[in-house]
Amino acid sequence: MKTGPALQHLVAIALGALAAPQSAAQIASMTEDPYIWLEDKDGKRALAWVEAENARTLARLENDPRYRTFYDEALAIASAEDRIAMPQMLGDRIFNFWRDQKHPQGIWRWTSAKEYATATPRWQTLIDVDALSQAEGKKWVWKGVVCLEPGERRCLITLSEGGEDATSLREFDLVDGRFVKDGFALPTSKQNADWIDENTLIVSRDWGTGSLTKSGYPFVVKILKRGQPLSEARELYRGTKDDLGVFPSVMVDGDGNRAVVITRAKTFFTSETLLWDGKTAKKIAIPEKVEAIGLVKGRLIFRTSEPWGAVPEGALASLPLKDAMAGTGTPTVIFAPAERQAVDRGNVRVTRNAVVAAIYDNVRGRAMVFTPSGDGWSSRSLKLPDNLSVDLVASDIASDEAYLAVSGFTTPTLLMSFNAASDAAPATVKSAPARFDATGLVVKQHEAPSSDGTKIPYFVVRRADTPLNGSTPTLMTAYGGFAVSNTPYYSGITGKLWLERGGAFVLANIRGGGEFGPSWHEAGRKTRRQLIYDDFANIARDLFARGITSASRLGIYGGSNGGLLMGVEMTQHPELWGAVTIQVPLLDMLRYEEIAAGASWVDEYGSVSVPEERAFLERISPYHALRRGGRYPEPYIWTTTKDDRVGPQHARKFAARMREYGLPYLFYEDTAGGHSGDADIAQGARLQALQMTYFARKLMPEQE
Structure with a gap:
């Protein structure tokens, strides 16, 4: 697919993880949330609180003598x-979106395929x-x-103000x-929109009132003709307010077959396809x-997350478009x-005659x-370097030409x-230069047994001559949710700012991913989620047992769902x-269901409306797990005001609760950038530098 009211918290019940019964005063304090006002994302009082917190945090981090060096190095790499x-392949041209210091927000530009293959292509800017x-x-x-296929002359340009998920579209x-x-x-x-033809969009x-789901996504699909105001668009399909959302797309193959697809996402992982x-x-x-x-050669291509006839879960399958339209046929x-x-989610592409x-x-x-062969498919593997990540970058339905990228730590x-x-x-077309000195670095893959005995793999990048005495400053990250895979990747900024300075890096492949x-x-969805958190903690213990690092030298980080992971790990295993x-x-x-797009993730986390799921959420919720007098590492919590997906509310309230309890913390909220913190390259470099300064202060104090 191309690709509220404030509620009081109830008294905590069945908290098996508590070390001691709660006092009457503690129980009373949990019946109300004193920081609901921080959920007013753009409210004056909340933003004044943010400004004060930012000033305190930036005074510490930006005044550290390492910050400027980190920032300059991160900006230079970015x-x-x-x-x-x-590359982006549109028609017979190569397009690219590019950011640099002259164009921090970026330019969209093009060159010819022949010119692109040269060392220094000449580009023509279309949008600055x-x-x-x-x-x-x-x-x-x-x-x-999003461009009209085939031909790719008319396109819809998608822009966001400040990086929000909400966008505007222009032809x-x-x-x-x-x-x-x-x-x-x-x-x-x-919103989502695609082209039916040159004069028609499906949107x-x-x-207007009553057309968004509880998650804040649209559930009404309409046909919009050229020259029509939105008010005159003709309704085509309507889901329900309880859906996650309804999203249209148009799939075209190289033979001119066209499938207008409407996906009614009932939950994050279940949907009806029309x-x-x-x-x-x-x-x-x-x-x-x-x-x-x-769509390839008149066959719809599918990815399965549950069995479908003879097709197992996790597979790729096909069904003739004509059979799908007629409600007949069996999948192949x-x-x-x-x-x-595993098939990497989001890393499947089609060409004129194949699926890659x-x-x-x-x-x-x-x-x-994979190529159609009779009623089935033939397959072959591309000859690539071993033990690297593979990303399918671009393909073209008018030909079988395509691009991929490979990289490793x-x-x-x-x-x-x-x-x-x-x-x-x-054939190699372009090679990125090294951004850090990797001399003497080794990459090892290990496994750690989790709480249920399952072996959890993880990668370690460190110097070969590092003494295995627990002294190495180490950064560890994971995501652990939504079937998102974490695979080896080259990070010039991590390498330059951390590995070159003697640190190690760990990527954990915990459950919840794909x-x-x-x-x-x-294995880690809803009330089974504690396994995800056990996986991560047991990898840390395995690192200690191997002598790679120790608790005082281990720093962890993660964002979004990975930010929840960090909050749980901090409160469960400080x-x-x-x-x-x-x-x-x-x-x-x-309260996550009441904040930003939180209601859309019930299929991942569970809902407070289900007693068993509420009890589990209450038990693992970091905001509620904080305790006065707790001995936690001083965290660095950062978010963005423009985040309309998760929202800055969670981070604000967590920091405010830590302050109430007299616990040390650092909090920073950037005013732009959305959920990805991607407003421009300077913002990205600043966020990287602030985070690395924090880690250096905590884990490499001797280098100050």
């Missing part, structure tokens, strides 16, 4: 002119986001482009190189955890993963090409081109960490 300009922002008095953040003509006068223009909303958005035949939208008979992801397996294998997918074996990547990115219809090995398919995710960075987090798990 804005380096010799980094790879990743910095100039557009200055002209319109807004902080525009680039969010992508752009690639041939004329300008926004279309009186063209399609959709004002700010959380889900905020159409096909529009030009008159009505008809539900197709597939399981709710099977999703359509492309394209690829079924073996044990410890990144497949992971024990968290080590490869790429496979100490291997800078290689961009490679290949033809999905050819047996030739991918590293080993749907079952790896399912003795294991010397430093904790909590980024754009969920932390109040009794």
Whole structure:
């Protein structure tokens, strides 16, 4: 798919993790939330509190003698002119969105395919986001482009003010190189739109009162004709307010077949798929955890998260479009993963004649090409370097030409081109230069037994000559949710700011992710989630047992769902960490459904409306787990005001509760950047430098 009212908290019950019964005063204090006012995201009182907190934190971190060096190094890497300009294939041209110090918000530009293959391509700028922002008095953040296929002349440019998930869409003509006068223009909303034809869009958005779900996403799909005001758009399909949202997309293959797909997301992981035949939208008979992801040679391509007939979970499958429209036919397996294998979610692409997918074996990547053959599919693996991550960067339905990138912890990115219809090995087109000195670094993969005996893999990057006496300053991260996989990657900033200074880095492949398919995710969903937190804690203990690091030298960080992970680890196992960075987090798990888009994640976390799930959420909620007199590491908590996905409310309230209890903490809230902190390259460098300064102060005090 291209791709409230304040409620009082109830008295805590059944908290098996508590060391002692709560006093009457403590119980009384938990019946009210004194920090509801911090949930007023843009309220004057809340923003004044943020300003005061920022001043206190920045005075400590920015005045550290290491901060400026960290910032300069991070900015230099983020804005380096010799980094790879990743391609986007539209028609017979290569497009790229580029940020540097001259264009911190970025430019969208193009060159020819032939020119792109040269060492120094000549680019033509189409949209200068910095100039557009200055002209319109807004902080525009680039969010992508959706073009009419085939031909790719008319496109919808997606822009966000300050980095929010809510976007505005404007029509752009690639041939004329300008926004279309009186063209399609959709004002700010959380929305999805795609092209039916040159004069018709299919759109889900905020159409007015009663058209958004409890999660804040649209559930009404309409057809919008050129020149029509939004008020005259014709309704095509309507979900319900209790859905997560309804999202339209249009899939086209190289033979001209077209599928207008409407995905009614009932929850984060379950959905109904409908096909529009030009008159009505008809539900197709597939399981709710099977999703359509492309179209090749008249065959719809699906990814499964549950069995579908003879197709197992975690597989790729196909079904002729005509059969899907008619409600007949049976699915055909394209690829079924073996044990410890997984299809990387979001890393499947189609070309004119093939499906290309990144497949992971024990968290080590490869790429496979699948081609229709009779009623089935043939397959082959691309010849790539071993033990690296694989990212499918770009493909084109008009040809079989495509690009992929490979990288590893100490291997800078290689961009490679290949033809999905050819047996030739991918050819290196561009190589990113090294951003740090990796001499003497080694990468090892280990496993740690979790609380239920399951072996949890993790990677360690460290110097080969590091003494195994627990003295190495180490950073560890994970995500652990939503079936998102964490695979090896090259980070010039982590390498330059941390590894070069003698630190080690750990990437944990805990459950909740997708590293080993749907079952790896399912093992830690809802009330089974404690296993995720046990996985992470037991990897730390394994690091100590191996002598790689020790509690006073181990820092951890994670964002969003990973920020929740950090909050849980800090409150459940404060003795294991010397430093904790909590980024754009969920932390109040009794109110997360009432904040920003929180209601959309009930299928991952559970709901306070279900007694068993509420009891579990209450037990693990970091905001409620904090205790007066607790001996916690001083955390660094950061968020952004413009985050309309998780929201800054969680981080604010957690910090306020720590202050109330007299616990040490650092809090910083950036005023732009959205959930990703991506307003411009300077913001990204600042956030990296602040975080690394915090870790250096805590874990490398001798280098101050």
